């Protein structure tokens with residue numbers, strides 16, 4: 001089953017097109033990583049998928065055009081975590097994550113014990129339980145980023161659109177975050193689309209990788225097919241090797257040019 005489909009999507013800002021004619025199909029329960037150099041249009045593409053940026057072409061979630069969904073339907077189907085969310089400084093981590101439950105509440109309904117337990121679990125999994133009562137304005141960069149993800153996880157949307165979910169996280173928290181996202185995918189059938197700068201993470205977690213370059217799809221397919229030294233040289237201007245770790249995982253590593 002297809003969870004998300006883009007057909008000839010074009011998008012941009014102030015009349016300047018930065019994403020050109022992107023078509024992609026994301027099967028339900030799979031993970032698509034969007035990679036590419038700075039300014040390639042990754043965040044723009046993700047915002048267009050989330051229905052936050054108008055574009056031409058079609059974006060369909062569960063075979064329904066995103067613009068045709070009500071706000072609540074959209075929030076139940078699509079959870080979007082931006083790279084640089086603006087957070088209300090005075091709100092506590094718990095109250096902020098509870099906002100993720102809004103699409104699940106009835107009219108004028110307050111959060112139930114079940115909503116609170118979803119939030120508590122998201123906070124615990126993101127190692128934020130000890131910070132639950134802290135105001136967002138007092139958090140470190142990595143803690144803030146985890147709070148943004150806690151909110152989107154609490155939303156329990158069927159498709160997660162995550163813009164650079166590991167930005168600002170140390171190696172352990174980054175890995176824990178990706179493991180958590182992968183577990184949601186395997187256990188609940190959640191579909192994941194994430195931009196990722198870390199190509200080793202992209203290679204190890206995504207089923208498929210879409211390499212965006214200058215707003216067009218330069219390559220799409222299995223990580224080993226897309227992440228080649230030639231592609232990294234051509235599109236990133238980087239000298240890199242693709243290694244295989246002892247247990248078979250791919251590792252993308254820069255190598256100092258000679």
Ligand SMILES: Nc1ncnc2c1ncn2[C@@H]1O[C@H](COP(=O)(O)OP(=O)(O)OP(=O)(O)O)[C@@H](O)[C@H]1O
Nearest residue numbers: 013014018036037038039040041042043044045195
């Ligand atoms: N709000 C905006 N208004 C005008 N131009 C924008 C806006 N946001 C992004 N752009 C431009 O669109 C292009 C694509 O930006 P985008 O943020 O989508 O790239 P990206 O691949 O996510 O980059 P990065 O890896 O640096 O985060 C860039 O040229 C950028 O300057």
